[in-house]
Amino acid sequence: MFGKVLIANRGEIALRVHRACQEMGIRTVAVHSTADATAMHVRLADESVCIGPPAARDSYLNIPALLSAATITGADAIHPGYGFLSENARFAEMVEAHGMTFIGPTADHIRIMGDKIAAKTAMKSLGVPLVPGSDGALNSLEEAEAVANIIKYPVLIKAAAGGGGRGMKVARGPEELEEAWRVARAEAKAAFGDDAVYMEKYLDRPRHIEMQVMADTHGNVVHFGERDCSLQRRHQKLVEEAGSPVLTAAERDALGATVTAGLAKLGYRGAGTLEFLWQDGQFAFIEMNTRLQVEHPVTEMVCGVDLVKEQIRVAAGQKLGYEQKDIQFSGHAIECRITAEDPETFAPNPGKVSTYHAPGGLGVRVDSALYSGYSVPPHYDSLVAKLIVHAPTRSEAIARMRRSLDEMVVAGIKTTLPLHMRIMDDPEFQAGDYTIHWLERFVAKQ
Ligand code: ADP
Numbered sequence: 463m464f465g466k467v468l469i470a471n472r473g474e475i476a477l478r479v480h481r482a483c484q485e486m487g488i489r490t491v492a493v494h495s496t497a498d499a500t501a502m503h504v505r506l507a508d509e510s511v512c513i514g515p516p517a518a519r520d521s522y523l524n525i526p527a528l529l530s531a532a533t534i535t536g537a538d539a540i541h542p543g544y545g546f547l548s549e550n551a552r553f554a555e556m557v558e559a560h561g562m563t564f565i566g567p568t569a570d571h572i573r574i575m576g577d578k579i580a581a582k583t584a585m586k587s588l589g590v591p592l593v594p595g596s597d598g599a600l601n602s603l604e605e606a607e608a609v610a611n612i613i614k615y616p617v618l619i620k621a622a623a624g625g626g627g628r629g630m631k632v633a634r635g636p637e638e639l640e641e642a643w644r645v646a647r648a649e650a651k652a653a654f655g656d657d658a659v660y661m662e663k664y665l666d667r668p669r670h671i672e673m674q675v676m677a678d679t680h681g682n683v684v685h686f687g688e689r690d691c692s693l694q695r696r697h698q699k700l701v702e703e704a705g706s707p708v709l710t711a712a713e714r715d716a717l718g719a720t721v722t723a724g725l726a727k728l729g730y731r732g733a734g735t736l737e738f739l740w741q742d743g744q745f746a747f748i749e750m751n752t753r754l755q756v757e758h759p760v761t762e763m764v765c766g767v768d769l770v771k772e773q774i775r776v777a778a779g780q781k782l783g784y785e786q787k788d789i790q791f792s793g794h795a796i797e798c799r800i801t802a803e804d805p806e807t808f809a810p811n812p813g814k815v816s817t818y819h820a821p822g823g824l825g826v827r828v829d830s831a832l833y834s835g836y837s838v839p840p841h842y843d844s845l846v847a848k849l850i851v852h853a854p855t856r857s858e859a860i861a862r863m864r865r866s867l868d869e870m871v872v873a874g875i876k877t878t879l880p881l882h883m884r885i886m887d888d889p890e891f892q893a894g895d896y897t898i899h900w901l902e903r904f905v906a907k908q
Pocket residue numbers: 593618624625626627628662663664665666668670694697737739748749898
């Protein structure tokens with residue numbers, strides 16, 4: 463097992479990884495920008511190293527600075543968290559080239575899944591169902607027209623290098639195709655430096671359902687069930703649940719079996735999430751994330767597993783030590799992502815938190831790096847806390863979430879706490895009756 467892990471991240475996820483390491487008897491190294499010198503992840507880690515100025519490209523994305531920090535502190539491994547360099551194949555390679563372990567999949571697998579076209583090709587060959595669409599990249603507008611005529615409108619043009627919902631444009635009919643083609647490519651070029659795009663059938667009322675998997679280096683792959691992440695704004699998730707209100711145990715088992723068999727064939731290692739759209743009882747793969755996800759805690763609550771410890775164990779070469787049949791699902795979990803944003807306009811609202819009070823009680827978990835007097839810096843993602851609840855049934859989980867939201871205090875800055883309360887109060891949400899378009903309409907109605 464590793465003696466010391468460098469955590470190449472900040473905020474709640476840096477704390478999350480630190481906590482797992484501490485319980486495993488592993489020392490931790492925090493890295494931070496000058497804007498984060500007083501951050502909680504720096505305070506709690508065993509050691510810390512300043513890796514640069516506030517801008518992420520000069521600090522949290524600065525590979526030479528991170529590798530130097532790991533070398534001078536004698537770290538054996540690097541955990542990338544999510545975001546930043548977590549899906550950067552080059553970083554994974556360089557960590558290994560410096561004699562340290564990258565806590566994640568191989569660089570090759572990160573590379574394949576980072577290119578959505580390559581990922582779809584790989585999944586197709588493994589028998590995983592896909593959204594109907596182009597066979598690979600589209601080389602011209604004429605080709606796009608031809609594919610759209612086969613799969614029928616509405617269609618979606620998507621960036622091969624996409625992420626965060628960027629480089630994605632819908633064409634509802636032939637008259638919208640040229641514009642969608644042009645805008646998606648321009649956005650993809652600007653955001654990712656790569657204008658390769660592909661086409662998918664635009665599903666009009668799907669749910670976003672994803673599967674959590676874990677694989678060791680001895681050929682064992684298991685899944686920890688699904689998460690329903692359909693509550694999204696601008697393709698960004700706001701509320702997640704485990705399990706999905708619509709999936710049966712048999713459907714979960716069937717999809718899980720296909721996915722784990724596929725990944726075993728691929729020789730995948732570490733944690734991963736396969737994202738699907740689900741409509742009319744059919745699953746269609748859209749992408750795979752080769753890292754820990756923001757919403758991983760809901761899975762941990764229903765499975766009673768620590769996914770970060772599992773990541774560390776398999777990265778150290780240990781066997782999973784259990785089989786699929788040993789993984790049991792108990793109760794229901796919900797996560798609300800609380801961001802430092804205006805709950806109506808979603809304008810970012812960083813600044814000083816005058817008072818912070820976290821809710822508690824049975825089945826309540828708060829993953830946050832906030833404290834009273836902390837200043838939320840303007841340079842990074844606006845996520846300030848994840849409030850997670852677990853209860854025997856979905857309706858009890860909703861009641862527990864309402865109670866916890868009511869107890870939680872984040873004063874001094876605007877947060878999305880009131881929006882989450884309104885979502886929990888909504889009869890359609892309570893009935894589990896929503897698609898990926900539900901939240902945008904809900905927000906527009908407010
Ligand atoms: P990104 O990597 O940019 O997040 P994804 O491929 O994961 O892109 O898609 C993000 C979200 O966009 C999905 O969760 C879903 O809400 C929507 N989406 C993606 N593909 C489709 C599709 N074919 N039809 C309808 N909605 C889609």
